[in-house]
Amino acid sequence: xxxxxxxxxxxxxxxxxxxxxxxxxxxxxxxxxxxxxxxxxxxxxxxxxxxxxxxxxxxxxxxxxxxxxxxxxxxxxxxxxxxxxxxxxxxxxxxxxxxxxxxxxxxxxxxxxxxxxxxxxxxxxxxxxxxxxxxxxxxxxxxxxxxxxxxxxxxxxxxxxxxxxxxxxxxxxxxxxxxxxxxxxxxxxxxxxxxxxxxxxxxxxxxxxxxxxxxxxxxxxxxxxxxxxxxxxxxxxxxxxxxxxxxxxxxxxxxxxxxxxxxxxxxxxxxxxxxxxxxxxxxxxxxxxxxxxxxxxxxxxxxxxxxxxxxxxxxxxxxxxxxxxxxxxxxxxxxxxxxxxxxxxxxxxxxxxxxxxxxxxxxxxxxxxxxxxxxxxxxxxxxxxxxxxxxxxxxxxxxxxxxxxxxxxxxxxxxxxxxxxxxxxxxxxxxxxxxxxxxxxxxxxxxxxxxxxxxxxxxxxxxxxxxxxxxxxxxxxxxxxxxxxxxxxxxxxxxxxxxxxxxxxxxxxxxxxxxxxxxxxxxxxxxxxxxxxxxxxxxxxxxxxxxxxxxxxxxxxxx
Amino acid sequence: xxxxxxxxxxxxxxxxxxxxxxxxxxxxxxxxxxxxxxxxxxxxxxxxxxxxxxxxxxxxxxxxxxxxxxxxxxxxxxxxxxxxxxxxxxxxxxxxxxxxxxxxxxxxxxxxxxxxxxxxxxxxxxxxxx
Numbered sequence: 001x002x003x004x005x006x007x008x009x010x011x012x013x014x015x016x017x018x019x020x021x022x023x024x025x026x027x028x029x030x031x032x033x034x035x036x037x038x039x040x041x042x043x044x045x046x047x048x049x050x051x052x053x054x055x056x057x058x059x060x061x062x063x064x065x066x067x068x069x070x071x072x073x074x075x076x077x078x079x080x081x082x083x084x085x086x087x088x089x090x091x092x093x094x095x096x097x098x099x100x101x102x103x104x105x106x107x108x109x110x111x112x113x114x115x116x117x118x119x120x121x122x123x124x125x126x127x128x129x130x131x132x133x134x135x136x137x138x139x140x141x142x143x144x145x146x147x148x149x150x151x152x153x154x155x156x157x158x159x160x161x162x163x164x165x166x167x168x169x170x171x172x173x174x175x176x177x178x179x180x181x182x183x184x185x186x187x188x189x190x191x192x193x194x195x196x197x198x199x200x201x202x203x204x205x206x207x208x209x210x211x212x213x214x215x216x217x218x219x220x221x222x223x224x225x226x227x228x229x230x231x232x233x234x235x236x237x238x239x240x241x242x243x244x245x246x247x248x249x250x251x252x253x254x255x256x257x258x259x260x261x262x263x264x265x266x267x268x269x270x271x272x273x274x275x276x277x278x279x280x281x282x283x284x285x286x287x288x289x290x291x292x293x294x295x296x297x298x299x300x301x302x303x304x305x306x307x308x309x310x311x312x313x314x315x316x317x318x319x320x321x322x323x324x325x326x327x328x329x330x331x332x333x334x335x336x337x338x339x340x341x342x343x344x345x346x347x348x349x350x351x352x353x354x355x356x357x358x359x360x361x362x363x364x365x366x367x368x369x370x371x372x373x374x375x376x377x378x379x380x381x382x383x384x385x386x387x388x389x390x391x392x393x394x395x396x397x398x399x400x401x402x403x404x405x406x407x408x409x410x411x412x413x414x415x416x417x418x419x420x421x422x423x424x425x426x427x428x429x430x431x432x433x434x435x436x437x438x439x440x441x442x443x444x445x446x447x448x449x450x451x452x453x454x455x456x457x458x459x460x461x462x463x464x465x466x467x468x469x470x471x472x473x474x475x476x477x478x479x480x481x482x483x484x485x486x487x488x489x490x491x492x493x494x495x496x497x498x499x500x501x502x503x504x505x506x507x508x509x510x511x512x513x514x515x516x517x518x519x520x521x522x523x524x525x526x527x528x529x530x531x532x533x534x535x536x537x538x539x540x541x542x543x544x545x546x547x548x549x550x551x552x553x554x555x556x557x558x559x
Numbered sequence: 560x561x562x563x564x565x566x567x568x569x570x571x572x573x574x575x576x577x578x579x580x581x582x583x584x585x586x587x588x589x590x591x592x593x594x595x596x597x598x599x600x601x602x603x604x605x606x607x608x609x610x611x612x613x614x615x616x617x618x619x620x621x622x623x624x625x626x627x628x629x630x631x632x633x634x635x636x637x638x639x640x641x642x643x644x645x646x647x648x649x650x651x652x653x654x655x656x657x658x659x660x661x662x663x664x665x666x667x668x669x670x671x672x673x674x675x676x677x678x679x680x681x682x683x684x685x686x687x688x689x
Contacts, residue, residue, distance in 0.1 A: 082638055086620055089645045093613045096652055100602040233634040247628040247638050248620035267621040274617040278610070298665060301657065308653050312646055538578045541586035548594055549668045551582070551675035 012350075012363030013159050013166060019371040023208075024185065027378065030200045031193035038194050041408035042557050044415055045112035045390045046292040047195035049556040053299045055203055057306020059383075060290050062202035064091070064281075064307070065209060065314055066146055066380035067153055067373050068442055073315070074348075075341025077322020078334055081235070081245035083252050084322055088315040090277030095311065097454070098282040099304045104297035105461050105547040106288060111554050114288045114453065115395035118460050118475075121539035122468040124404070128395040130475040134452045135285040135391035137479060138445045140426065142284075143384045145441035147179055147430035149342070150377040154178030156343050157370035179430045186381040187423030190389060191416045198382045199293060205372075205379040210310065212372035216345070216365070217317040219352045220324035228320070235326040245326070265509040272515035273443060279518060280446030283453030286387035295556040324348050328355075340439070346370050385426075389418035436499055440491040440511060444482065447514045451521035452478030459525055461547060464540050466529055473528025478521025485513035581678045585671060594667045601659050609652055616641055 042048060051059070069091065077084030110116035115131030155174040158166055169177060189198050224231045236245040244250060253270035256262045281287060291300045325334060325344035328351050337343045346369050353365030393415035398406040406414070456474040459466045485508045486492065492499045494506035510516075546552050585591050619627055619641065627638040 082642075085639075085642055086617075089616070089642055090613075093609065093645055093649050096609050096649060097606070099653055100606050100656060229633040229635060232639075236634065243628065243630070243636075246634060246636055247624060249624055253621040270621050271617055274613070278613060297668075298660075301660065305653050305657060308649060312650060316646065538583055542578055542582050544595070545582045545585045545591065545671075545675070548591070548598060549585070549672040549675065551585075551672040552679065 012366055015363055015367040016158060016370045019367050020374055023371055023375055027189065027201045027204065030204065031189050031197035034193045034197035034200050038196050040557065041411045043196060044194035044412045045394060047199045049293055049295055049554065051199060051293045053294060053302030054306055056290060056294050056303035057310060058206040059199045059202040060303060060307035061310035062206040062379045063286055063290060063383040064311055065376060067377040068146060068149055070209065070376050071153065071342045071345055071373055073318050074321045074325065074345040076251065077319060078325035078344035079331060079341040080251035081239060081241065082248050083250050085319055086248055086252065088318060090274045092312050092315055094278045094281035095304060095308045097279065101458060102282045103291045103300045103304045107291045107297045107300040108550045108553045109543055109547040110292065112292060112394045113391050114285050115391060118456055118471055120543050121536050122471050125400045127468055127471045128399045130472050132391045132395040134475050134479050136388050138448050139285055139384045139388040141441045142445040143381055143426050144429055144433055145438050146377065146381050147182055147426055148434050148438050150182045151175035151179035151430065151434055153342060153373060153377065156338055157346060157373060175434055176431055179434065180427055182377055182381060183423055183427035185378055186385050187419055189382040190385045190419040195293060195386055198386050201382060202379040205375040206310065208375050209372045210314065212369050213314060213317045216349055216352065216369060217320045219356055220320055220348065223352065223355060231323050231327060235323040238327045238330055240331065268515060269510040269512050272510055272512040275518060276443060276447040276450050276512055276514035279450035279454050283449035283457060285391060286383040289387055289390060296553065297550050321345050321348055328352065346373065385419050385422055388422050389415045392418040437497060443512055444486050447482045447512060447517060448479055450514050451482045451517040455522045455525050464537060465535060467532055467534040469532035469534065470525045470529030474521055474525025477524025478517060481517040481520040482513050485517055581675060585675060590667065591671055594664065594671065597663045601656065605652060609648065612648060613645065616645055
């Protein structure tokens with residue numbers, strides 16, 4: 001079924017390439033348009049704070065529905081059935097933490113970055129340095145995973161298999177070209193468009209992705225007379241797993257026959273992963289800074305609600321797409337293209353298109369879904385670049401190096417230079433990392449956000465006694481324990497599939513550290529607090545009054 | 560735009576961090592305490608509730624597989640219903656919170672904010688522009 005005839009294949013690739021080109025032209029146009037009236041630091045970091053809740057909700061969805069979660073979860077469901085759904089549930093429920101505990105209070109009390117809120121009642125330099133270190137670590141890990149994935153995906157989306165060439169590129173060259181193109185584009189969006197340009201790119205992407213996924217979902221369901229039950233049982237039959245395909249346990253918490261200890265670790269690891277997903281989201285710097293792009297805290301709340309609606313709908317559609325791919329494309333055809341199942345959704349598009357309207361429809365639908373995935377890659381990485389360059393310029397350069405004396409223009413200039421640097425570094429790192437198995441970096445980014453960022457953020461907002469030593473200990477403690485435990489886990493060494501397959505220094509049994517590193521991060525924050533005598537209840541009162549009432553909150557710029 | 564001239568001069572790194580006596584007084588104002596109680600009494604119990612509900616789902620998926628695999632009808636099993644219920648509860652809590660905030664929080668917060676902002680404006684006029 002896949003890539004049926006060479007001629008169709010070739011014309012399909014051309015359609016895909018043309019759509020990719022249109023997407024690039026459109027997003028660059030938007031970026032230039034958005035840059036025309038952006039001068040101040042508030043424009044660069046927060047897009048002028050003038051976005052509507054719906055616009056920001058779309059951008060939130062865009063930041064979150066990366067190619068990894070669109071193609072990745074659809075593929076996971078197609079290959080491992082129910083466990084892919086389980087993964088997406090953690091991603092969704094996490095938004096309640098952001099809605100109830102973080103979004104509005106952060107909007108009211110911060111300015112551009114997560115560090116603003118963390119350092120509000122602390123000594124600026126140590127806390128902002130820690131915030132910048134953690135922001136950069138989380139963002140770069142996440143960025144690397146996305147970019148390495150992007151290179152491989154673009155090769156796959158253009159249908160370039162090992163041993164084939166297209167426009168003179170073989171698969172390995174296409175991967176590198178993919179990484180470089182994505183890296184250049186994200187750097188251009190951020191340096192020229194700032195937060196405003198990035199946000200508009202994200203809005204456009206969310207619309208394309210949601211409509212593409214909706215179209216494919218409806219077409220897939222139409223092949224089953226809109227009977228989801230029939231689709232599911234067909235998927236279960238085709239998977240060769242039977243009823244187990246519709247139950248948890250094929251991928252996470254795998255039961256190893258005759259090895260109760262390993263089984264227990266696998267199950268605890270599943271709990272650990274869920275914990276990272278649900279607690280990590282509200283600590284991801286690129287998500288947090290989205291709350292500053294709206295005029296006030298009520299708009300922040302509404303934009304999270306839009307985000308929850310979009311993301312929830314999206315994951316429900318992904319469930320149909322994953323089961324559809326399992327039933328219609330089949331496991332063998334999916335793993336033949338990509339072992340992780342990342343091409344399940346595009347392959348489903350081709351199959352469904354062919355079933356509905358013949359070969360041409362198949363190529364067009366494939367091109368459409370491939371472009372939606374391409375847009376998904378671009379907008380998520382742009383969000384990560386702006387989060388890290390903002391934090392470098394605002395938290396580290398201005399507050400730490402320049403002691404807060406740099407004017408807005410200088411801060412913007414440094415932020416743009418940082419974006420260039422981060423873009424260049426991540427292109428190089430991604431090219432070197434592309435032969436490594438870096439898929440674990442996404443889960444690690446969530447684990448760090450859950451262990452280092454969320455506890456300190458919540459303690460800053462709600463715990464009167466919290467102080468500089470506590471914040472610094474909490475951030476570094478959570479960061480080091482999450483990274484350290486992963487370093488000594490089976491994802492880095494001791495297994496065939498590990499990052500360094502040849503070595504074995506793994507003593508921590510779980511690939512996901514959150515179960516241990518979140519309590520450890522929290523403990524460091526609490527112990528650190530009590531080790532220091534510093535207490536500033538007046539500033540805590542200031543912070544709380546601002547956070548709860550919105551008095552003194554940053555306003556939208558007047559244009 | 561006419562560039563926000565305030566942002567061009569000396570740009571403080573974070574939000575205004577000076578301790579302001581009016582804000583301190585507000586922190587122990589009964590209306591503020593009532594607002595804080597209204598907020599906390601919703602967000603904390605609700606957070607514990609949804610985290611416990613999610614944890615139950617994860618633990619059942621890890622350790623209660625026989626129960627999760629029970630077929631209810633057709634190809635629908637407990638696991639699927641439980642998963643869909645997580646979506647329902649997430650949407651539901653978001654709606655509940657939004658209605659609660661509109662009724663019990665927004666007006667009160669706006670009243671206190673306006674009071675403080677008026678005070679800020681008076682103070683700024685005395686100091687000259689920042």
